[in-house]
Amino acid sequence: MNVFFLCLCVCLALPRSYAALAHLDDMMADAPKDHSHPKGEDHHDAQLDRCKGIEFDAITPDEKGNTFFFKGDHLWNGFSGPAELSNGTFKEMDEYHHLGHIDAAFRMHHKDDPTAHDHVFFFLDDKVFSYYDHTLEKGYPKEIQQEFPDIPNHLDAAVECPKGECVTDSVLFFKGNEVYHFDIKTKLTKKKVWSHLPNCTSAFRWLEHYYCFHGHSFTRFHPVSGEVTGEYPKDARNYFMRCGEGFGHGAGTRKMKCSEIKLNAATIDDKGREYAFQDSVYMRLDEHRDGNHPFPITRQWKEISGEVDAVFSYGDNMYFIQGDQVYIYKSAAHYTLIEGYPKPLKEELGIDGPVDAAFVCGDNTIVHIIQGQKMYDIDLTASPRAITREMPIPIPKVDAAVCDAHGVKVFIGPEYYDFGSPMVLAVAKMIPNPHKISPERFGCEE
Numbered sequence: 001m002n003v004f005f006l007c008l009c010v011c012l013a014l015p016r017s018y019a020a021l022a023h024l025d026d027m028m029a030d031a032p033k034d035h036s037h038p039k040g041e042d043h044h045d046a047q048l049d050r051c052k053g054i055e056f057d058a059i060t061p062d063e064k065g066n067t068f069f070f071k072g073d074h075l076w077n078g079f080s081g082p083a084e085l086s087n088g089t090f091k092e093m094d095e096y097h098h099l100g101h102i103d104a105a106f107r108m109h110h111k112d113d114p115t116a117h118d119h120v121f122f123f124l125d126d127k128v129f130s131y132y133d134h135t136l137e138k139g140y141p142k143e144i145q146q147e148f149p150d151i152p153n154h155l156d157a158a159v160e161c162p163k164g165e166c167v168t169d170s171v172l173f174f175k176g177n178e179v180y181h182f183d184i185k186t187k188l189t190k191k192k193v194w195s196h197l198p199n200c201t202s203a204f205r206w207l208e209h210y211y212c213f214h215g216h217s218f219t220r221f222h223p224v225s226g227e228v229t230g231e232y233p234k235d236a237r238n239y240f241m242r243c244g245e246g247f248g249h250g251a252g253t254r255k256m257k258c259s260e261i262k263l264n265a266a267t268i269d270d271k272g273r274e275y276a277f278q279d280s281v282y283m284r285l286d287e288h289r290d291g292n293h294p295f296p297i298t299r300q301w302k303e304i305s306g307e308v309d310a311v312f313s314y315g316d317n318m319y320f321i322q323g324d325q326v327y328i329y330k331s332a333a334h335y336t337l338i339e340g341y342p343k344p345l346k347e348e349l350g351i352d353g354p355v356d357a358a359f360v361c362g363d364n365t366i367v368h369i370i371q372g373q374k375m376y377d378i379d380l381t382a383s384p385r386a387i388t389r390e391m392p393i394p395i396p397k398v399d400a401a402v403c404d405a406h407g408v409k410v411f412i413g414p415e416y417y418d419f420g421s422p423m424v425l426a427v428a429k430m431i432p433n434p435h436k437i438s439p440e441r442f443g444c445e446e
């Protein structure tokens, strides 16, 4: 099955009401995946009610995208449900050290090393434990410094930070107000002091966002700079767990009707990250294991306000077309608007706005721009840039288009069309059968 469309489902499930709410909220209380499976009553410790306000020891997703919250010898599996004993899920925890608690935990992102990638690392005192499939790996526990030289014992928190969000694949370790950026490949550590950030007792990455938990609150921070933007701290019970009456922002939201879906733009960047844009929100499409959620476009691309017309990626640049203006962002650890932008579209690409869709295929240097029932090719290596080819296309009113290894996908409202290549799209005499965005695959309501 095509991953793009699999993932698109939730993007397309983005309710219009989300669009408005996403401005206010880090996440909806009902957005994350819920994998809780309550155990018998004897496992439920009435004193450990996370809706009463818990300061967690650690929070981490596992390899399947289940999120675990830890406190003492208990854990919560998912964003709702009661506390369970940790040793019921992570069996060997007990045997080794009669685990009363853990200090920190994170899920490793290290694609070059399959023996570590997606493993969950737990930290207690001076030891590190590597788990996969909820089973302790051979050779563990180890001394923390065997695996992570220069990282201190008795940590407070840890969180993964993949390349693209951090400069390199990294892990952030927290102790007091000190933060250790550990580069997974070089094993080098940079220590920083983020005294503006509360001391984190646990840290969590969720859909490219980074959260420091302290008390029963959390503060969102940038993983490279530590910068906090927005109103923080916020009460975790309104966002990361379902606490019923008096809590949560999820009330009143509904899934979007499939028939109401209408993207503005979509793109795949050079790191393989796929994004769709609708109204003033975006969704990451290629990763959905940890759940899905629309976020305001301004969260990643600060200068873009309102709807965009088209987005395409070329090298490590991302182009946003809005009316007769174009914004170019450089993607590194975050997206930065290149100096001098926005610029008139005419000046940059030699075409007048507005446009409907734009895409580049793979390493190609041609951007294909769809405007009405025409497709224009522009060579991005030419100077000045100008239209080199103009071709009619068989379908009107295109909302968005992307090109991946399978060809071009053209979105029109709640349907999409597959074409083997831009050329196939241009010479198509007949419109192929559209694929419907189905509730099963796209998570929307019929």
Ligand SMILES: *[C@@H]1O[C@H](CO)[C@@H](O)[C@H](O)[C@H]1NC(C)=O
Pocket (backbone or CB within 6 Å): 073, 085, 087, 088, 094
């Ligand atoms: C799990 O921990 C509890 C309390 O610490 C203990 O009573 C129980 O025997 C442990 N279970 C296993 C399977 O080790």
Ligand SMILES: *[C@@H]1O[C@H](CO)[C@@H](O)[C@H](O)[C@H]1NC(C)=O
Pocket (backbone or CB within 6 Å): 175, 176, 177, 178, 199
């Ligand atoms: C945060 O940690 C530092 C040590 O790194 C400590 O001096 C400070 O008191 C802590 N702050 C709070 C509010 O606990």
